[in-house]
Amino acid sequence: MNNKLKTLSLAVVAVIFTGLGLHAQTVPSGRQMDDPTKRDTVRSIAAYFIPATKSKKTPDSQGFIQRWLLLEPIDKPNRSNTVFTDSYIREAFTTVYFPNQFTALPKDGEKVKVGEQELTWHALESKKFNVKLFRFAYGLNKQVYGVLFWAVTVVNSPQEMKNVRMAVGSNSASMWWLNGEEAVILSGDRRMVMDDCVSPRLTLNKGKNIIRGAVINGPGMSDFCVRFLDEKGEPIKDITISCE
């Protein structure tokens, strides 16, 4: 209730429901004729994000990384998340959608072409511990279902840190890389749970480290959360986050 989007008054259309339990994420995304979000015109991401600044930014009190470069959603139609097997998402996440996808550090406002879509990178800071991709897409008047998001950020470590782990939760499936190496993959129809999947032991280099992630969703409410854990499982907070 703390993050209600202010909306236009809506004409509520009563829908007589006679089926069984069609209230989960397996609901086909195509049935949106009654979706009031189609009818509201005042959209914003302001309730969930602020523009990223160059000020020093550390993880939040639980170690979650809140400053990210987010690419507007790539159209990836899936009527159900049941297809997100390991092999499916590995292929989906290793497909090249735009040039230098696995190497570039994009800039805020930079545009890329994915098929017929022209998509923009946004440097943002999430107001919450998790990055609500659904609200990012919705607020920008982009499609919210049947989507694939890319996220990039830079972790600046004051010294080399060995045996750290990247801990991720995502809705739905996702895949994450640290400095170009695969770190962790989350397959299946997932809800975002903190520390859901954790990488093998990794090393954060002294200085810049690039995290790259991709999140795919069919009809779900996309989001993710990422933090690093030390050898004792405690969150790492003595790092800074930038988009450069």
Next chain:
Amino acid sequence: MKSRIKISGITALLSFILTGTVAAQIGKPFIHDPSTIMECEGKYYTFGTGGGGLISEDGWTWNGGAVRPGGGAAPDAMKIGDRYLVVYGATGGGLGGGHNGRILTMWNKTLDPQSPDFKYTEAILVAQSDGIEDNDAIDPGLLLDPTDGRLWCCYGTYFGFIRLIELDPKTGKRMEGNKAIDIAIDCEATDLEYRDGWYYLLGTHGTCCDGANSTYNIVVGRSRNVTGPYLDNMGRDMLTGGGKMVLAAGGRVMGPGHFGRVILEDGVEKMSCHFEADLDQSGRSTLGIRPLLWKNGWPVAGENIKEGTYEIESERRGYALELVVDFVRMAGGMRGFGRNANEPIKPVPSQELADVIDTWPTGNIGVRIGDYMTRPHQKWTITAAPDSSGYLGAPYYKIVIAGTERALAATADAEVITVPEFTGAPEQLWRIDQLTDGTYRIMPKVVPNSDKKLALISIGDSTPTLAEFDMSSDNSKWNFRAH
């Protein structure tokens, strides 16, 4: 220790059939998103999505027939005073693609559609979502706080937050000025419970509505305050996705969801849910009822006893229920000291029923409790009663000495014996409830010439009897051990 007695082909077939039904209910228990089970005038009721619901005379055999107007989804129900409050979600939940849901309440004096008093009041709107906000007003659950009488309702799905509102227990309306509180994410079908100073928020995680591929599972967090924060066993807030498992798929049933709690008496609790798919019932969504256990302050689904052959161990001392027959020694004795350690090793056969049964009397034989020696007079085969009778969540059971039809039975003087042949008489049928601490209560369906509700009790280390159940005493508790 292969001591299981071979069972006849008919028994095997029966066992196969019943194995599939022991986990879920029998009759036509097909439902999705069941409400908490209500007892009304000697019958059990649960309501589901789409209107209507199930009725059961005994809690084991369920069929359609419950009536709930308003359609919509995932109701809950609660008895407050002498009335029943039913709450449900209308639209929302992605129905028609939207998330503009509404939570409504209504009252009825009875749940029996045949009663002249059966009449629902007009539905009252208590919460709604606009389709855009981070909430979908659907899937309500009710809690009447036993500490102060306040009535709470949680609701929501994966579309944003699970929310908590307060209702007026006299009217079923939203308390004036009450503002909703976010208490969880990543849940559907939430329910609130209170026990021993803790408030518990139970939710369903995973994927719904995909038959045998549904990954639905029931999780829990707890809080000292009804408003949260609800933390799991790892200290994770359910607002960050936390949740400790209560029940997941198992055996031939998949995707449990929509928790409900029934407290029958001290130490005897049940939980209800639906299984998205019961593979023995065409993969249909089926009502499930399990014992509810509490382990270290956390709820966890128990198990109805599975058909099989067991030692019946008293919790009092650890001795085993056995026939009063002569102890028959096995061949050999202590090997003696100083023997050659290099002598060949060979197995010693277990004592079998055929080795001893001719030494047993052929009429009634008494029962006692003794130290378990894996002997035939200590092995009991337990199967569901052939008459399909039952109680809430389980069938009555037949308990016989393995390999025989010698059946455990209650006597008119409130003792236990075995009779040489199982006849199906009610004093030979046994109710077996897993208790909240994981042990079991064993009760005869009837005690002849008595209306007393008695249980199998250890009155001494070696002496069983029938007496009133006492959850605070290990005399009242038993374990079933498969060796």
